[in-house]
Structure formats: C-alpha cells, structure tokens
Amino acid sequence: MSTTVRKTDSRSTDAESAGARGAANRACRIPSLGLREKLTALPEMRRDQVAFLSKAIDKYGDVFQVRLLGNPMVMINHPDHVHRVLVENRENYDKENFLYRTVRPVLRNGLIGAVGGESWHRQRRLMQPSFHRPKISAFADTMTEETTAMLRRWEHRYRNGEVAAVVPDVGHLALRIVTRNLFGADVGPTTEAIESDFTDANHIMGEYFRFPFPPLHWPTPSHRRLHKLIANLDTFVGAMIEQRNTRSDGSPTLLSILADAVDEDTGHRMDAVQLQQEVVNIMVGGYETTTGAASFMLYLLAKHPEIQERMNAELVEVLDGRVPDFDDIAKLTYTRMIVDETLRLRGPAWQTMRRAVGPDEIGGFQIAPDAGIYINFFTLHRHREFWPDPERFDPERFAPRAVAERPRNTYIPFGAGLRVCIGKHFALTELIVIAAMIVQRYRLGLPDGHPPIGMEQLVTLRPKHEVLLRLERR
Numbered sequence: 001m002s003t004t005v006r007k008t009d010s011r012s013t014d015a016e017s018a019g020a021r022g023a024a025n026r027a028c029r030i031p032s033l034g035l036r037e038k039l040t041a042l043p044e045m046r047r048d049q050v051a052f053l054s055k056a057i058d059k060y061g062d063v064f065q066v067r068l069l070g071n072p073m074v075m076i077n078h079p080d081h082v083h084r085v086l087v088e089n090r091e092n093y094d095k096e097n098f099l100y101r102t103v104r105p106v107l108r109n110g111l112i113g114a115v116g117g118e119s120w121h122r123q124r125r126l127m128q129p130s131f132h133r134p135k136i137s138a139f140a141d142t143m144t145e146e147t148t149a150m151l152r153r154w155e156h157r158y159r160n161g162e163v164a165a166v167v168p169d170v171g172h173l174a175l176r177i178v179t180r181n182l183f184g185a186d187v188g189p190t191t192e193a194i195e196s197d198f199t200d201a202n203h204i205m206g207e208y209f210r211f212p213f214p215p216l217h218w219p220t221p222s223h224r225r226l227h228k229l230i231a232n233l234d235t236f237v238g239a240m241i242e243q244r245n246t247r248s249d250g251s252p253t254l255l256s257i258l259a260d261a262v263d264e265d266t267g268h269r270m271d272a273v274q275l276q277q278e279v280v281n282i283m284v285g286g287y288e289t290t291t292g293a294a295s296f297m298l299y300l301l302a303k304h305p306e307i308q309e310r311m312n313a314e315l316v317e318v319l320d321g322r323v324p325d326f327d328d329i330a331k332l333t334y335t336r337m338i339v340d341e342t343l344r345l346r347g348p349a350w351q352t353m354r355r356a357v358g359p360d361e362i363g364g365f366q367i368a369p370d371a372g373i374y375i376n377f378f379t380l381h382r383h384r385e386f387w388p389d390p391e392r393f394d395p396e397r398f399a400p401r402a403v404a405e406r407p408r409n410t411y412i413p414f415g416a417g418l419r420v421c422i423g424k425h426f427a428l429t430e431l432i433v434i435a436a437m438i439v440q441r442y443r444l445g446l447p448d449g450h451p452p453i454g455m456e457q458l459v460t461l462r463p464k465h466e467v468l469l470r471l472e473r474r
C-alpha cells in the first residue's frame with residue numbers, strides 16, 4: 001500500500017524534530033513500494049541490491065518500506081534519521097532483526113551478533129581496553145613486521161613491472177595481523193582453506209539475505225555447506241584457543257583477557273562456547289572487512305596514479321624511506337584521506353539493521369514497535385545533499401575543512417553510537433600501514449585493458465573480480 005506523504009524537512013534542528021516527535025498525530029505513514037515494484041523487488045534485489053535500493057531512494061526519498069518474503073524493513077537513508085536510530089534513541093533499537101538473524105548461525109552471541117542488553121554490554125566493557133590507544137600502538141609494530149614480511153616475499157616472487165593478483169596475500173596479511181595481535185596466535189602459512197571458507201560463508205549468507213528462501217535450517221546443499229563452513233571455522237578457532245592455552249609468555253592478549261575474565265555478578269568465568277563465539281566475531285570483524293577495504297584501496301590507487309604520486313610525496317616527506325611507526329600514522333594525513341575516501345566509496349561493512357523495540361518517530365514518520373530498520377552505508381555515503389559527484393574517487397572530500405563542514409553521520413563506515421565498531425582504530429591504523437608500506441616500495445598500476453572491478457554484494461562488500469596490479473619498484 002502506497003501512501004502520499006508530506007515529508008518533514010529531515011535537516012530540521014534538534015528542537016524542531018523533538019517538537020515534531022511530540023506531535024505524534026502529525027506523523028506520516030511510511031511510503032511503501034508500488035505493486036509492480038513489490039513483485040519485482042525480490043529478483044531485482046537478488047540481481048543488484050544497490051541498484052534496486054538506489055532506484056527506490058530516487059523515487060521515494062530517505063524513508064520507505066521494502067518487504068522481502070515476509071520480512072518488512074523500513075529503509076532510512078538520511079544522516080539525521082540514522083542518528084536517531086543509532087545514537088539519540090539507541091535504547092529503543094536492538095539487533096533482533098532479519099539481517100542479524102541471517103548471520104547469527106556464524107556470529108551467534110558474540111559481540112557483533114549479540115542482540116544487545118546487559119550481556120552485550122558486559123562483553124563490550126571487557127573487550128574495550130584491548131582496543132585502546134596504547135594497545136593499538138603496540139599492534140602497529142606487528143602490522144609493520146607482517147607487511148615487511150609480505151613485501152619481502154613479493155620481492156622474491158615478482159619481477160619488476162610484473163602483473164600480479166595480490167589480493168589473496170593482503171587477505172592473508174590481515175588474518176595474521178588480527179590473530180597475532182589479539183589472540184597471540186601464529187596461524188602459520190597455510191590458511192588458504194579457512195580464508196576461502198570465510199568467503200564462501202559470506203556468499204551463502206549474502207545470497208540468503210537477498211532471497212530468503214528456503215529457511216536456513218532447511219538442509220539444502222548450500223545450507224549444509226554453510227554448516228560445514230561454520231564447523232571448520234570453529235575447529236580453526238578452537239585450535240587457536242588451544243595454542244594460547246599452551247603459551248604462558250608475554251603480556252595478556254584479548255584472548256587471555258576473555259578467558260580469564262570473571263563475571264562480576266555470578267563470579268563465573270566465560271564458558272568455552274561463549275569464548276569461542278567471541279573469538280569468531282573478532283575474526284569476522286577483523287579479517288573480512290579489512291581484506292575487502294585494502295583490496296579496493298590498492299585498486300583505486302592503481303587507477304588514480306596522480307593521487308598515488310601525491311601520497312608517495314607525503315611518504316617521502318614524513319618517512320624518508322623508513323618503516324612507519326605508530327607516531328608516524330597521525331602525520332600521514334593525505335594517506336588517511338585516501339583510506340577515508342575508499343571506505344566511503346567501498347566500505348566493506350555496507351549495511352546494517354536494527355529492530356525498533358517500541359514505537360518511535362523518525363523524520364516525521366511513524367515507526368511501529370517491532371519494525372525492522374535497514375541502513376545502507378553505501379547509499380548513505382552517496383546522499384546527493386552531502387556528496388557532489390558521489391562516484392568520483394576524491395580524497396579531498398576528507399580534507400579537515402570539508403569534514404568540519406559536513407553534518408554528523410554523513411560518513412559512518414564504522415557505524416555509530418554504542419555499537420560502533422570496536423576495531424575502528426585498529427582497522428584505520430592497519431589500512432594506513434599497509435597502504436603506506438606498499439606505495440613506498442611499489443608504483444601500482446593497472447595492466448592494459450583491466451576491466452573495472454565490480455563488487456560482490458555479500459554480507460560484506462568484496463571485489464567481484466580478481467584485482468590485478470602492475471608492481472613497479474620505486
């Protein structure tokens with residue numbers, strides 16, 4: 001059912017929007033897709049979710065309803081609306097929703113997947129100190145050490161000017177960085193199997209989100225495969241936990257903090273199942289996303305040689321050929337702008353959902369209790385009001401002045417509010433280190449006729465095609 005709607009000005013001031021919320025009787029019904037669009041929504045979402053949503057935004061604006069096989073969702077695409085859900089009225093929104101139900105077989109009750117409430121809060125409090133600045137500073141050393149080792153392998157493996165598919169190496173690097181830093185575990189050189197298991201699980205769940213039939217507990221071949229992949233992941237993580245148990249040296253890692261933590265209320269330790277789930281969540285958060293982001297970033301740098309050369313000039317000025325240390329990271333301001341613009345254009349965590357626990361009003365629209373709220377960072381980061389020529393790769397958008405002039409929540413690749421990414425500074429440091437050390441060593445180019453790389457719209461966003469880079473030594 002489609003309703004004609006008078007939208008309130010979604011950029012109204014807080015006072016105005018509070019006033020609007022008070023006047024519930026003036027709130028509007030949410031527009032919903034027309035009959036023909038409803039009928040084609042499923043195949044169109046399946047073919048190209050971004051194209052489908054972008055078309056709907058063009059037609060219906062910043063708030064509208066979509067229904068996927070009985071799963072109704074209210075899409076919101078304005079920074080103020082996102083602010084309302086993730087920050088201002090966050091207590092009213094949890095993760096009991098269709099997207100998180102889809103990924104819960106993998107994430108279960110770990111930090112990313114947890115619905116919310118006190119048990120999530122306790123786990124977050126426990127883990128937060130492992131991501132504080134002094135820790136990240138120590139992690140930066142492992143990041144540079146691992147990147148140096150990767151570059152040494154490249155030097156032996158590739159001739160000057162050779163074209164190579166380096167994304168798998170970058171994925172492996174990200175996995176080693178997260179497991180060494182957070183779990184004190186050395187996963188060894190042969191992790192291809194677990195890395196491709198991650199990608200396969202990402203595929204199956206992404207496909208299910210766009211076409212949610214048959215239910216995940218039905219034993220279709222792909223659902224059986226998903227359960228096998230989860231079992232593989234559990235075995236891998238179990239071995240890592242074992243490894244930690246047999247090591248007694250060094251300062252505590254996140255893994256030992258979790259394993260040794262005692263619940264203030266019950267006096268109990270975290271049980272083995274919960275510990276395993278937390279580790280899986282950190283791996284999913286720390287591996288999949290960074291791999292996707294780093295791959296897109298290297299591709300974009302190769303595609304834009306003038307931006308790459310400006311970045312190299314900064315590297316020469318700040319580092320003068322040295323390996324960066326943690327204090328250098330803050331000085332690499334242009335490199336950081338490149339990372340930010342990559343995450344705007346191709347942020348790997350590209351969508352999220354919340355469930356409205358009670359009623360609310362967003363931008364003048366009534367939200368019913370139990371409604372699923374869908375936020376797509378990909379479309380949000382292209383909102384025409386805030387991002388001129390949104391498809392252009394332009395790091396200048398993140399020059400300090402431009403950032404200061406943009407309203408809050410126009411750019412949130414790590415989410416916002418209480419459930420903002422715990423690994424945000426870890427990831428930013430890692431992406432800067434990887435980009436800086438690669439560009440310092442190589443001039444990246446694309447081979448002649450390299451097709452534009454598409455994106456696979458999975459649970460996370462990944463490059464669709466193999467990224468081939470020409471590696472020319474500087």
Ligand code: HEM
Nearest residue numbers: 111112285286289293349352413414415419421422423427
């Ligand atoms: C470019 C890299 C990354 C991006 C774009 C990213 C993005 C996000 C986003 C958008 C969320 C919020 C999801 C929501 O609100 O529904 C999130 C949550 C989370 N991320 Fe990341 N992330 C990245 C890297 C990492 C890393 C490196 C780690 C850990 C080492 C990590 C661990 C987590 C965890 C545990 C949560 C759940 C936090 C909570 O709910 O308390 N992420 N991430």
